[in-house]
Structures are given as structure tokens and as C-alpha cells.
Amino acid sequence: MTQTFNVAVVGATGAVGEAMLRTLAERRFPIRELYVLASERSAGEKVDFGARRLTVQDLATFDPAGVQIALFSAGGGVSKEYAPKFAAAGAVVIDNSSAFRYDGDVPLVVAEVNPAAARQRPRGIIANPNCSTMQMLVALAPIHREAGIERINVATYQSVSGTGKRALEELGRQTAAMLSFQEAKPEVYPVQIAFNVIPHGGDFLENGYTTEEMKLVWETRKILGDESIQVNATVVRVPVFYGHSEAVHIETREKITAERARELLAAAPGVEVVDGRVPGGYPTPVTHASGRDPVFVGRIREDISHPRGLALWVVADNIRKGAALNAVQLAELVIGE
Amino acid sequence: MTQTFNVAVVGATGAVGEAMLRTLAERRFPIRELYVLASERSAGEKVDFGARRLTVQDLATFDPAGVQIALFSAGGGVSKEYAPKFAAAGAVVIDNSSAFRYDGDVPLVVAEVNPAAARQRPRGIIANPNCSTMQMLVALAPIHREAGIERINVATYQSVSGTGKRALEELGRQTAAMLSFQEAKPEVYPVQIAFNVIPHGGDFLENGYTTEEMKLVWETRKILGDESIQVNATVVRVPVFYGHSEAVHIETREKITAERARELLAAAPGVEVVDGRVPGGYPTPVTHASGRDPVFVGRIREDISHPRGLALWVVADNIRKGAALNAVQLAELVIGE
Numbered sequence: 001m002t003q004t005f006n007v008a009v010v011g012a013t014g015a016v017g018e019a020m021l022r023t024l025a026e027r028r029f030p031i032r033e034l035y036v037l038a039s040e041r042s043a044g045e046k047v048d049f050g051a052r053r054l055t056v057q058d059l060a061t062f063d064p065a066g067v068q069i070a071l072f073s074a075g076g077g078v079s080k081e082y083a084p085k086f087a088a089a090g091a092v093v094i095d096n097s098s099a100f101r102y103d104g105d106v107p108l109v110v111a112e113v114n115p116a117a118a119r120q121r122p123r124g125i126i127a128n129p130n131c132s133t134m135q136m137l138v139a140l141a142p143i144h145r146e147a148g149i150e151r152i153n154v155a156t157y158q159s160v161s162g163t164g165k166r167a168l169e170e171l172g173r174q175t176a177a178m179l180s181f182q183e184a185k186p187e188v189y190p191v192q193i194a195f196n197v198i199p200h201g202g203d204f205l206e207n208g209y210t211t212e213e214m215k216l217v218w219e220t221r222k223i224l225g226d227e228s229i230q231v232n233a234t235v236v237r238v239p240v241f242y243g244h245s246e247a248v249h250i251e252t253r254e255k256i257t258a259e260r261a262r263e264l265l266a267a268a269p270g271v272e273v274v275d276g277r278v279p280g281g282y283p284t285p286v287t288h289a290s291g292r293d294p295v296f297v298g299r300i301r302e303d304i305s306h307p308r309g310l311a312l313w314v315v316a317d318n319i320r321k322g323a324a325l326n327a328v329q330l331a332e333l334v335i336g337e
Numbered sequence: 338m339t340q341t342f343n344v345a346v347v348g349a350t351g352a353v354g355e356a357m358l359r360t361l362a363e364r365r366f367p368i369r370e371l372y373v374l375a376s377e378r379s380a381g382e383k384v385d386f387g388a389r390r391l392t393v394q395d396l397a398t399f400d401p402a403g404v405q406i407a408l409f410s411a412g413g414g415v416s417k418e419y420a421p422k423f424a425a426a427g428a429v430v431i432d433n434s435s436a437f438r439y440d441g442d443v444p445l446v447v448a449e450v451n452p453a454a455a456r457q458r459p460r461g462i463i464a465n466p467n468c469s470t471m472q473m474l475v476a477l478a479p480i481h482r483e484a485g486i487e488r489i490n491v492a493t494y495q496s497v498s499g500t501g502k503r504a505l506e507e508l509g510r511q512t513a514a515m516l517s518f519q520e521a522k523p524e525v526y527p528v529q530i531a532f533n534v535i536p537h538g539g540d541f542l543e544n545g546y547t548t549e550e551m552k553l554v555w556e557t558r559k560i561l562g563d564e565s566i567q568v569n570a571t572v573v574r575v576p577v578f579y580g581h582s583e584a585v586h587i588e589t590r591e592k593i594t595a596e597r598a599r600e601l602l603a604a605a606p607g608v609e610v611v612d613g614r615v616p617g618g619y620p621t622p623v624t625h626a627s628g629r630d631p632v633f634v635g636r637i638r639e640d641i642s643h644p645r646g647l648a649l650w651v652v653a654d655n656i657r658k659g660a661a662l663n664a665v666q667l668a669e670l671v672i673g674e
Contacts, residue, residue, distance in 0.1 A: 151642050155492035155584035157534045157573065171532075176516055179509070190616035195508075196623040197494045197575055197582050199636050199650045204614040208595060208638025208648075217641070230642035234584035234650065236494065238534055239576050245534050247492035247571035247584075258545060277541040279527035286533040299536050301545025304554070305488050305567035311545075313536045313571065 004032035005335055008067045008091070010082065011074030012036035012047050012056055015165050016096055019324035020071050025050035027328060030335070037062055038074065064089040069331050072096060073323065087124030094126050094330045096323055101127040101219060108222045110134055111329035112270040113141040117223075118333050126330055131322025132156055132212070132235070133219040136246055138271060138295040138321065139314045142264040144224055147308075148253035151230040154216060157238045157245040158201065159285060162318045163188060171239055193239050201235040210235060243285025244318040248311070255308045258300050265297050270321065274298045283315040290317055293325055341369035342672055345404045345428070347419065348411030349373035349384050349393055352502050353433055356661035357408050362387035364665060367672070374399055375411065401426040406668050409433060410660065424461030431463050431667045433660055438464040438556060445559045447471055448666035449607040450478040454560075455670050463667055468659025469493055469549070469572070470556040473583055475608060475632040475658065476651045479601040481561055484645075485590035488567040491553060494575045494582040495538065496622060499655045500525060508576055530576055538572040547572060580622025581655040585648070592645045595637050602634050607658070611635045620652040627654055630662055 201212030303309025538549030640646025
């Protein structure tokens with residue numbers, strides 16, 4: 001008989017929470033009891049889990065005793081307060097917020113990249129990386145192992161779903177307003193996102209970078225276990241609903257050819273190479289990534305500006321591989337121990 | 338009495354041609370006769386020039402004798418055939434296509450960057466650079482002069498107007514279709530552009546780069562007069578109507594601080610610095626560039642991944658500074674000689 005587990009999803013009514021439920025159902029995660037939790041405001045709402053409808057419970061009054069796996073995606077504040085309580089009650093917490101990502105005693109894990117790190121979790125918490133870092137490292141880890149990545153120049157094209165449900169609504173609403181020649185008022189983003197691009201994610205820091213840009217630096221080093229890797233990022237929000245894209249320009253210690261990189265990526269777990277050098281022969285959010293699991297890599301070419309440079313184009317569904325899928329993969333690692 | 342000139346605009350019914358007419362009118366270019374020309378198909382149509390309506394004439398049957406300045410923006414094929422004829426008839430041709438950009442005896446000129454080069458035009462032709470290169474070099478030239486640029490990593494966010502009027506219509510049509518849950522058929526681009534990003538411009542070359550990417554390499558070297566500058570570009574089309582954006586990461590021979598770069602750019606012709614490190618404190622196509630002349634530069638920061646690196650975000654109206662405005666500025670240089 002298969003062992004089954006008591007699982008809680010915290011933030012079950014959010015974009016990532018809903019995707020976590022879908023992913024648990026699709027991958028037939030061995031569930032005994034499933035608790036769907038959110039703030040008091042959402043308590044009593046219904047959410048789908050496969051063919052079933054589950055009632056959302058209030059996180060604040062929920063007793064975590066007996067929960068074995070808790071998937072958190074309700075923001076950093078909620079994680080800071082409740083993740084330690086769930087861990088103290090015996091659950092392994094897999095946290096999608098940035099609350100614990102940079103703590104030395106919380107592993108930060110991409111399932112295909114550093115799965116062994118998930119075993120060392122003294123606080124009972126495993127952190128799920130930022131979506132942009134996640135997909136970049138699924139693509140770069142095989143190259144790093146072979147040739148050693150020294151430096152990364154990355155410019156992102158991030159979809160609004162990364163900001164949450166209100167941002168999805170804002171893009172839809174602003175676009176409709178624009179098409180009927182009405183004003184497209186910004187609410188979620190500081191300026192109009194419809195038919196625009198915004199070079200800003202998170203907060204601005206002293207060094208001129210934003211927190212979303214620095215996450216690509218900090219998380220890359222922690223996940224690859226190499227503090228010497230240099231990262232220069234420009235994070236940009238684009239008017240796309242689902243799927244983040246990245247123009248990734250890397251420099252390696254050893255020269256690696258485009259052909260060899262393509263071979264490594266074709267064999268890498270979680271990666272799908274889409275690299276025909278013809279119109280449409282590359283991945284895009286709409287044609288490849290949206291609603292799908294793999295990290296898609298195309299436009300693989302040797303950088304003509306650097307003797308050990310390589311350029312790639314990396315696209316993935318930021319809600320799936322970038323968040324929900326990796327969280328469930330980490331839960332699978334935990335129950336497989 | 339001010340001297341006046343006979344001017345022809347070839348490709349007058351296109352997106353750039355229309356902008357050339359607007360720019361000539363706005364800048365009160367000293368015109369005696371103005372000829373608006375296009376293919377036989379468009380002959381007889383009317384176009385606006387200030388308060389006047391002009392009738393489009395058929396380029397194929399037009400006699401260029403007496404034309405002193407000819408602004409061409411009707412594609413490479415038309416330029417190859419007709420620009421030499423206009424030049425032979427005595428006109429100075431300012432050509433917006435890529436037909437002559439890489440010819441050794443045709444200067445490639447950005448008005449603010451290398452105006453003196455416009456004087457040496459043995460064939461009577463001056464080439465107008467590609468829009469992406471144009472705005473990038475308006476921003477980079479002051480930094481290059483001070484610190485010497487060795488290498489450029491650039492990822493672009495190019496609006497559909499760069500492709501022409503049919504692409505503007507395609508984005509509008511596909512967006513409306515998507516919002517009413519209909520199919521968004523691609524015609525101009527190989528895949529859907531609405532709510533998507535496409536890492537492709539021009540044709541694919543042997544080295545894996547596209548022609549639009551290689552233009553950033555070739556034209557940067559020719560305009561800055563330095564064949565040693567290394568450029569690595571990823572060109573991406575985004576669902577924006579007007580205004581190209583660029584994430585530009587450069588490496589210089591001498592270290593330059595963000596503060597010094599900001600000073601140089603604030604004093605540079607054609608540049609407007611928008612660099613508050615707060616939400617909305619950066620340029621975007623919609624909030625700053627669309628319909629305006631300057632090249633806007635923000636997100637200026639020292640690259641944390643390189644001792645002599647600098648990162649910038651550059652936005653401009655690709656139809657104005659990227660094409661029509663620079664062409665008219667070149668015409669002003671010519672008549673001012």
C-alpha cells in the first residue's frame with residue numbers, strides 16, 4: 001500500500017496556490033488529508049482540487065498538528081509568522097516567499113539543480129527560489145557543471161502573473177480600456193503596463209539595482225553553491241499574461257560551443273530545447289511555455305563578443321516551473337526520502 | 338531671404354514616411370517644392386504636410402531633376418534602384434533602409450554622434466542607421482568619448498511600429514481577438530505578438546544571430562569609428578505600439594561611475610536623463626518616448642558583476658529619433674554646409 005500524507009496549501013486562493021493544487025492533482029501526489037488555507041477574508045470560499053471542491057479555512061485559527069507537508073505561497077509576512085508554527089508542529093514547510101531564502105539554515109532548492117540540499121533543513125523549512133532564478137538555473141546548471149559559469153548578464157521579460165491575480169486583471173482591464181480609447185489607469189504597477197514595458201520589479205536598493213534583480217544574484221550563488229559567480233541583471237515587466245522570458249548572456253571558465261551546450265541541454269532534466277534557426281523556431285511564452293512544465297531554451301549561440309561567451313533565450317511558465325511545480329517537486333523529494 | 342530647397346520624400350505613405358513629413362513641418366525645414374512619392378499602388382493618395390494635403394506621385398515615373406534633398410524610406414529594394422538615380426540627378430539622398438549602410442563610400446550618421454561624417458558622401462548618399470543602433474549610440478557616445486567602450490551586451494524590447502503599419506494593425510487586431518476569446522492569427526510575425534514576446538528580428542545567419550542583432554554590431558562599429566568594439570545582442574519584439582527600449586550593459590576601458598555617466602548624459606545633445614530610483618522614476622515607451630524626440634536614459638548603475646561595467650535603460654520613439662527625426666537632422670546638416 002502506498003503511504004499517504006496530510007498536506008496543507010497556504011495561500012490556496014492565489015494564482016500560485018491554485019496552480020499548486022492543480023499540480024498536486026495532476027502529479028497524483030499521495031494525499032491523505034488536504035487542507036486549503038488562506039486569510040480570514042477568503043475563508044469559506046471554494047477551490048478546485050481535481051474533481052473535488054474544497055472549502056478554504058482560515059489560516060489564523062487552523063491547528064497545524066498532523067500536517068506533514070505544508071506548501072506556503074501567501075507572501076513573506078504570512079510565511080514569517082506561520083511557517084515556523086507549522087514546522088514546530090512537525091510539518092516540512094516548502095515556502096514560495098522570499099522570507100527565508102537567504103537564511104543559512106534554510107536550503108534553497110531547484111529540484112533539477114541541487115536536490116540533495118533539500119535534505120538538510122534544520123528548521124523544517126525549504127525555500128522555493130524566485131521564478132526568474134528558477135528557470136534560468138534549470139537551463140544554466142548543466143552548462144555550469146561542464147564549463148563553470150563565471151558571469152551572467154541577464155535581461156528579463158517577465159509576465160504580469162508573477163505579480164499575482166490583481167496584475168493579471170490590470171493588464172486585461174487596461175488593454176480593453178486602451179482599445180476603446182479610454183484611460184488605462186495604473187493601480188498595481190506604478191505606470192501603465194498595457195502595450196508598455198516597465199524596467200522595475202520590487203524595491204530600489206542603494207546600488208541602483210532592484211530587489212528582483214538582486215534575487216538573481218543572491219539566489220544563483222546560493223543554489224549553485226558558488227559565491228564567485230557574478231550576475232548583472234535588468235528585470236523588466238512586459239504585457240504578457242503567463243510565462244517569463246530571459247535573454248541570458250554568460251561567460252564560462254572553459255570555452256563551450258553552442259553545439260555542446262545544445263547537447264547538454266537536450267539531455268538535461270526539465271529542459272526542452274527549441275532551437276531551429278528559422279522564423280518561429282524558438283520558444284515564446286504563448287507558443288510554448290504558458291501552461292506547460294518544461295523550461296524551454298532556444299537561440300543558443302556562441303557570443304561573438306567574448307571568447308568564452310554563450311547566449312541563450314530561456315522561457316518558462318513562471319507560475320508552474322517558476323513556483324507551483326518546483327514546490328510540488330520538492331514535496332516529492334521530501335516524501336521520497 | 339532664407340534659402341529654400343526642393344525636397345522629395347520617397348515612401349511617403351509608410352509609418353516612417355508620414356513621420357518624416359510631420360518632422361519636416363514641425364522643424365520648419367526650408368522647403369521650396371515638396372514631392373511625396375510612393376509605389377504606383379499608392380499614387381493618387383493624399384498625405385498631410387502641416388495644414389496642406391499633398392498628392393502622392395508614382396516614384397517609377399517621377400523625374401528627379403531639380404530635387405536637392407531626397408529622404409528615402411521605402412525599403413531596401415526601392416533604395417537600391419532609385420537612390421542612385423536621384424543622386425545622379427543632383428540630389429543628396431538620405432536613406433533609411435539598410436541598402437547602403439555597410440558600403441565604405443556611404444557615411445552612416447547619427448546627428449548627435451558623428452555629424453562630420455555626413456560631409457564625405459562620394460556617392461551623394463548618406464545612410465540613416467537602424468533605429469535600435471540609433472538610440473543606443475545617442476546614449477553611449479558621450480560615455481565612449483570619456484571612457485572608451487570595449488564591449489556591449491544589449492537586449493532589446495522593440496515595438497511593432499519598427500516593422501511597419503501592417504504590424505501596428507496586427508497587434509491591434511490580435512489583441513482585440515484575444516480579449517473576445519477568438520483566435521489571434523499571425524500574418525506579419527511568424528507567431529502571435531499580442532501578449533507575447535518574440536526573440537527574432539530579420540533573418541537568421543550562420544552564427545546563430547539575426548540580421549537585426551548583427552546591425553547593432555556592424556553599425557555601432559562604423560558610427561563610432563572603432564572596429565574593436567565588441568557587441569552581443571539579443572533582439573526581441575514586444576507588444577508595444579511605439580517606442581523601443583534597451584537593457585544595455587557595457588564594459589569600458591576606464592572605470593566610469595554612475596554619477597559621472599549621469600552628468601555626461603545630462604549634458605549630451607538629444608538625451609534626457611530620467612533616473613529617479615523610485616517607482617515610475619525611469620523612462621518607458623508609453624510614459625516618455627512615444628511621440629517625443631529625445632532618447633531617454635534611466636536605470637544608470639555601476640555593474641556589480643564587472644569592475645568597469647555600467648548598466649543603462651535606453652528608450653526612444655523608434656519612428657522619430659530612430660528614423661524620421663535623424664533623417665531630417667541629416668538634411669539640416671546638409672543644407673547648413
